[in-house]
Amino acid sequence: MAMEKQAVITETHHRQVTAIGFHPVRREILAGFEDGVIKTFEAEGSKLVHTSWEHQGWITAFLYWTEGKVMFSSSNDGYIVAWASGGGVFDKIRVGSPVYCMALHVRRRQMVCGFNQAIRVFSLDEGGAVQPSAVADKDGSHLIHIKSGSTSTEHTDIVRCIVCHESRVYSAGYDSKLIIYDSSSYPGHRGLSPVFINHKAHEAGISTLVLVKDTENNTWLITGSFDKVVKIWSQDGKLTHRLDGFISTVTDICYVPKNKTLWVAGGSPIASLFDPKSGENVSDFIGTFQESEANEKYHIQLLKYFPELHQVVASTSRRHLIVWKYNPSACITALKCKHAVECLTYTKKVPILIFSGGNDGEVHKWERLQSNHFMYSKEVFPMSEAYSKLAQIKNIKRQAAAKQTLRAIGRPTQNTQHDRTLNQNNVVDKHKSALLQALFVEYLDLLLIASEDGNIYCWGFDDAAVDALKGMKPVGFEHLVKKYAILLNDDSELLINRCDQEIQEKDSVTNRVAGFICKNVLTGHNNCITSMVLVGRDNGYHSTYLLSSGWDRRICIWDLEKASLHDTFRNTSPNNSNDEELACDGIVIDMAYCPKRNEFAYASSDKMVYIRKFSEVGSDMTLCNTLQGHDAEITQVRWNKVTDKWITGSEDGTIRIWSEDGMTCDQILATHGAVLALCIDLKNGSIVAGVQNTIKVYDSQTFKLMQTNIGHSDSVRSIIHIPDRNQYISASWDKTIRIWNAYKQSKKKRLQKLDEKRDENSRHTANNPNYSVDSMYTPC
Known part of the structure; x- marks a missing residue:
């Protein structure tokens, strides 16, 4: 826009x-x-x-x-x-x-x-x-x-x-x-x-x-x-x-009502863009002048906006006329980074926070300012803190292994010289590894970042700072509430019971201003981690589990509440002649989870997608089906909970829509380019695909191309959908994060889809009482 x-x-x-x-x-x-x-x-x-x-x-x-x-x-x-x-x-x-x-x-x-x-x-x-x-x-x-x-x-x-x-x-x-x-x-x-x-x-x-x-x-x-x-x-x-x-x-000055920006010509080859309500310069957050104009030497002189065609026309000192036109499919905001961006995730609680990671090994937190919808604040998490945490964990493991060895050979465990040697040898590699995947766990307020060094870094809010903020009440506060309770309404927040107050404080925004620290590092993989999926308590389990995989072809099951490795996948099939921990013949590229069927699928470089039952026990993850049909490496796999379909994208330039059980391929979409990122619209089930440097949106019913977003100049690596704002967020190797207006279905289509979903809900209610049409609006 x-x-x-x-x-x-x-x-x-x-x-x-x-x-x-x-x-x-x-x-x-x-x-x-x-x-x-x-x-x-x-x-x-x-x-x-x-x-x-x-x-x-x-x-x-x-x-x-x-x-x-x-x-x-x-x-x-x-x-x-x-x-x-x-x-x-x-x-x-x-x-x-x-x-x-x-x-x-x-x-x-x-x-x-x-x-x-x-x-x-x-x-x-x-x-x-x-x-x-x-x-x-x-x-x-x-x-x-x-x-x-x-x-x-x-x-x-x-x-x-x-x-x-x-x-x-x-x-x-x-x-x-x-x-x-x-x-x-x-x-x-x-x-x-x-x-x-x-x-x-x-x-x-x-x-x-x-x-x-x-x-x-x-x-x-x-x-x-x-x-x-x-x-x-x-x-x-x-x-x-x-x-x-x-x-x-x-x-000259002109105002563009479509995106509520003020254009000012002041001796520069680009116009300065302002928000008239707040008076803030939003030029760095709008992609209009982030390209070649900054390198031109002829400055803009006159500016005029023509509402009939939604055009801005400018004259330059070189006697040129430049015409800009409003594009509803263009990005609303372009956030500039110093390195290529690989992964995105966000928090659903207010205030909504966006997290990004790239090949520089840095984690960025973005938050939209209250003054306008263009500007975002940026905070960089210190990776030195994460590497220090990793060094501590490695040191503890080495000391434990050394003591166990000493016990085995019958020597005393109190070997100060040996411990000192371990500490001296514990040097953390200062090279920052690329961050390939990001996932935010709402239940635990935990940010998980998967790195190419084989580790998963767990960032969370500073508990000590949260406790300090929650305890910041004026002296005699409770006494004043009790004394003047008669002046308060019955539904006043100050009169709620202690239990409700504790729950409210836990879910409040207090912890959102406490800052992030690296709480833990999950070490278990020996190569790049490319995929992570969450299986939470809402799926009927007694803890919150994380599945991760990557180039080592292993699938690890992590218990996030205990911050430990719970189990690993083991192929106990009698026909398996390879290592039983290897989940496929090629490296694992992407992974998705289906809560309705309690199944997870992972895409491999061997041009296949494997669908398995999820279990807390690694040896019980039985193979349900495989998706075969792509002619090149499968880069993305998603579960569409709105249509109950598996979606896969490949470098062969196609998107395939598979049946719920994975037995048949229902539709093939030609994207005319390698699919590098995939996202499911959580409101209408539309397929949002990053096709090289372009974002294409396909309707989930007609499978027609409904929207094309152009603006990135390099490969799109990650796309997420924020339904509360009705926006798509994309990350690219062109060192930008761009925010777009999401595709809106017509009212007639939405009502038709809702009726179909209600009919399906009535058919499933007898067999599965937990299945509801309302769940289609909740992200996996």
Whole structure:
């Protein structure tokens, strides 16, 4: 949901662009130049359509009058030209003085023009719009009634900007004044009455003025000046934000309501993007200018937003025109990292936290700020702490093994010199291994990070800090609650019983501000760990188990509540001639769990997916089925709990949808590229696939391609869905994390799918009372 570059018009004119406009009927972009030339270009194709030479001086402004279907152009040659819908000159009005800006007062059918030290208000004649120019010259009538206009002379220099809104007219000029006029239409009053004058709104002349009104009915005035400052004012002229740091004069400002951003041209080759509500610079979090524009040397001068086509058009110092267009499938936010990103996970509790890991071995925590939906705070977890924890665990194991050896040979276990030698040899490799998988366990508030060094690092909230925060109550707090209990409502949180209070405190956000520490390291694999799945207590077990596997082809069963290795998979089949701990012939690439059938599937490099029953005992994980059909390495496997299907993706450029028991392949989707990441939409069951550097969304019923998200410049490695925000989050090797709007099914499709699910629920209730249609909205 961002503005993306659509076109660059390089061959415009040999003189500088001084004004930009848009003809909504003809759907053309107008560019006015220093020598009075006006050129029109196709808004979609950027092709030159027409060139005119009606003016003799700088083109200063364009204005379209909807009721009269007329386009006006003004110049410092003292003329206003009215252009007909066909493109020819309809009327040419001589005003006698250079016109520097124009605005329409729709409520009173007036044109307000800015001159040197004056503002003039002219009535518009809609009837005159049907008269040809020759008749207008003959009887003296024009579209604009020049002779009956009123003048206001509060300004002392050129009036460069005028904006009309409801009954107010706002003006600013090179005299640094910001003036608010009232244009009430009481009898006998035709002009403007100043109601507010700021004589020193800026330290230098004001070059641009826009009025912004967002979807929440917030209204602001934004001014830019030669003093390199942008100021945001309330509707009645009170200063709310000051934006500085621009390298040159602020030449133009425009507001894009689609993503609620303010674009500012201030001497840079890229526009600075701001949130007008908070006044914060959000440029680093929006992907519009994160590519090649930063390397260009020609700065942006003029900016105009055209709501008819959701386009922003800018002129540059090189006389180019650049066109950006709103793309609803573009990313909302782009978070920049220093290294390629491999894995993502998130917490479902409020505040929602996003965790990422990459090939630099660092774990990043991202949290969206409250001020706007673009900006995210970033925290980097110190991996030195994790490696220190790993060193402690290795040291304890070595000491235990050494003591056991000494006991076996009959020597005393109190060998201080031997222990000192072990500590000296315990050197942790400072090379940071890539982090390949991430998983957050909500029940335990535990972040699991699988690394290529064969370890699983367990990060959790600092328990000591949590306890300290929970204990921070004022002295005599409980006494005050008891004393003034009569003043509290019956449902007051202060009057809940102690048991409920303890539960509430446990689930509160107190621990979310306590910080993460590395609590443990699970060591058991001897090579890269590529997959992890969780089997929790809600699946009928007495503890929380984690399955992990990777390049060593072993499947480990971890008891997370005890933080220990519970068991490993063992193939007890009589036909097995290999090591009984090997789960397949190739390395394990991905893994998924099906809670409905209590089965887990893992994809292997041998082009097969194995489906086994889950058991706490490694030797009881019986093989249920295998999924065969892909022609290349299978990279992803997922269980779609909305449709009760297995989903697999492969480097052969296909996605296969399998039946619940894995016996048949129901559908094959051609993705036209290797599938490197896979995600299931938790609301509608859509298949979200990372196909090389593109994200493609397929409907779970029709299997049609419904949405394509383009923005990454390298392979997409991980995708997650946050249903509470209706967003997809993707991580890529291009060193960015991008946030997209999720695919929304039509209401008719959603109701149809819900009815089908209810019918299926009624069929399963007799055999499985725990199965419910409501579970389709809860992620695995």
